Amino acid sequence: MFSQVEIDSFGSFTGHSWRKSLKDAGNTVQNFKRLNILYGRNYSGKTTLSRIFRALETGRIPQSYMDPKVTIRSDKGDVTQAGLAGHSYDVWVYNRDFLSDNLSFLVNQTEGEIKTFAIVGEKNKEIEDAIIAIQTKLGSVETKVGLRHELEAEKKERDRTKGNYKTASDALKGKLRSHANSKIKQNCN
Incomplete structure (x- = not known):
């Protein structure tokens, strides 16, 4: 001591x-x-x-x-x-420097992040490590890595496929309508 x-x-x-x-x-x-x-x-x-x-x-x-x-x-x-x-x-x-280094969000609202400065207990360390692993696996859209990025890519593909389906469906309906109209008009005359 x-x-x-x-x-x-x-x-x-x-x-x-x-x-x-x-x-x-x-x-x-x-x-x-x-x-x-x-x-x-x-x-x-x-x-x-x-x-x-x-x-x-x-x-x-x-x-x-x-x-x-x-x-x-x-x-x-x-x-x-x-x-x-x-x-x-x-x-x-715990002094002014500690606050600046770890709790700057209290002073600087634009950063808005709390940094980990202590993890108490072995179990909490394991939990913290698990959280970091999950965050890494989730990734982000901005960094184009991980599950979040993959999900965003899948959503874009789904939206593109839905758009193609709607275009094809509308075209088919148009052809059916046109064909039905031409046949009905011929039968009525």
Whole structure:
């Protein structure tokens, strides 16, 4: 589990030492717990700190941070900005970046899509995989792949065949009508 963060430079933090700055009334250093909620006044560094942990989740530092130097202390060993992709921690961060990456439909109504960000339970993973397989099999008319495309092609063929049938049927009726009219007129005279 992570315990502390030492920040040489990252966003608004420079030379931040967790051990020196986060102590309780008894002068004991406060460490991170299994679940942590950051709160505080505006511009106090909440988002910047959450982005350090989000970098652990995504394996990369956001592009806007130049020359970051961070050390995250933990019981399994320290993680620095260079080792973000290779650590073995399971980190989940819910912040503004998470919302932009996964719930952009709340902000940008034109996209209108919710991306999967977590699947809980093995059975749900199996269900998700089955849904993806079915969606792949269904395909789409636009991509001209799968059952939906085949159905659309069959409908077009049906409509073409119906059109040909109607044309032939109308022609036959016309011939029968013409023949009947000519025979009836001859018999009446």
